[in-house]
Amino acid sequence: MKIIIQLAIFIAFLTNVVAGDLDKHKAVIYPEPLAHNDKIATFVYKPDYIYKYMGTYEYQSHIKLEQGEKASTIAMGNSSGWEIVHNGNRIFLRPLNKYAKTNMTLITNKRMYQFLLDAKNVDSMDDPAVFFETRFVYPDDISSGFKVLNIQADTEIDFSDPSKYNFNYSYNGPEKIAPVKIFDDGQFTYFEFPERNAEIPAIFYVDSDGYEGLVNYRVQGNYIVVERLSDVFTLRHGTDTICVFNDLTAKEK
CATH class of the missing domain: 2.60.40 (Immunoglobulin-like)
Structure with missing residues (x-):
């Protein structure tokens, strides 16, 4: 009986494939x-x-x-x-x-x-x-390599001279994983996320050929500090993806 039931399910599955219904399957x-x-x-x-x-x-x-x-x-x-x-x-x-x-x-x-x-x-x-x-x-690889460090730096970011920072960043993607602030100091890139985010998305830099690479980062105050610059970063969380663009370097090229 079990074999008959499984066969019936398989036939129904094939029928959906032929009819094109599988395209809409969740x-x-x-x-x-x-x-x-x-x-x-x-x-x-x-x-x-x-x-x-x-x-x-x-x-x-x-x-x-x-x-x-x-x-x-x-x-x-x-x-x-x-x-x-x-x-x-x-x-x-x-x-x-x-x-x-x-x-x-x-x-x-x-x-x-x-x-x-x-x-x-x-x-x-x-x-x-x-x-x-x-x-x-592969989400498993992402989560294993990009958990937020349980290290909080004591020093806050010094904004007494805003001219030291480049705030010309934009992004494309869903707001639910988007940072609320992005800037760099000419050496490192800073990402601030809303407190409601229980998990921080994985962050990758994108090279000139469009390939993603791992980044080193640390926590400083409310910021995730990525220890490099990049024209483009990719942020991933589950199936959600955001591309972050350094608009200043884009204008210079």
């Missing part, structure tokens, strides 16, 4: 483009979720996994609609024909991923649907 995660580069997108990894990957005809793109992660098995419902090549932690995909709508299971040396694949026609690579790279971000 367990489906869609890629989010970076605010400073809309040709690169991110998936936040969650076990037991499905990732919607939309390819574009005439263009190839790739999925970037965690450093050191390698594909061991790639299984597809209908492989005739895609050309797929994997190298290291990157999976290169190119849709071939009208049979691109299918599912894919990716098993690596670290995790298992479930994808819902599809493809569409676009007029040019400027179309917002065209991503050159889709990266996975």
Whole structure:
């Protein structure tokens, strides 16, 4: 009886996939483009979720996994609609024909991923649907490396001479994880968050190629002090992402 019930559930699941209903399922995660580069997108990894990957005809793109992660098995419902090549932690995909709508299971040396694949026609690579790279971000790694230090510096920030600081910062993203103040002193960058935030988002700097890197930081008074400058920072908490821009350096370039 248990097998019959499981089979019935599986058939119902397949029916939804064929009808296209899975696109609207709450367990489906869609890629989010970076605010400073809309040709690169991110998936936040969650076990037991499905990732919607939309390819574009005439263009190839790739999925970037965690450093050191390698594909061991790639299984597809209908492989005739895609050309797929994997190298290291990157999976290169190119849709071939009208049979691109299918599912894919990716098993690596670290995790298992479930994808819902599809493809569409676009007029040019400027179309917002065209991503050159889709990266996975792993919340477990973020939380383990970016917990707020239980160290409170005794000294407060000296604002007696405001001209020493650059307050020309802006951000793009949800306000619920946004800092209320951002500035730098020419050496370090300061983030102040509202007291209602129980957890501080993870902070990454973004290099000139659009890649995120870890930062060293400390707590000073009400501020998270990131011990570096950057044209762009990325703030992440769960599935929420904010891009912070140093508007002064942007004007100088």
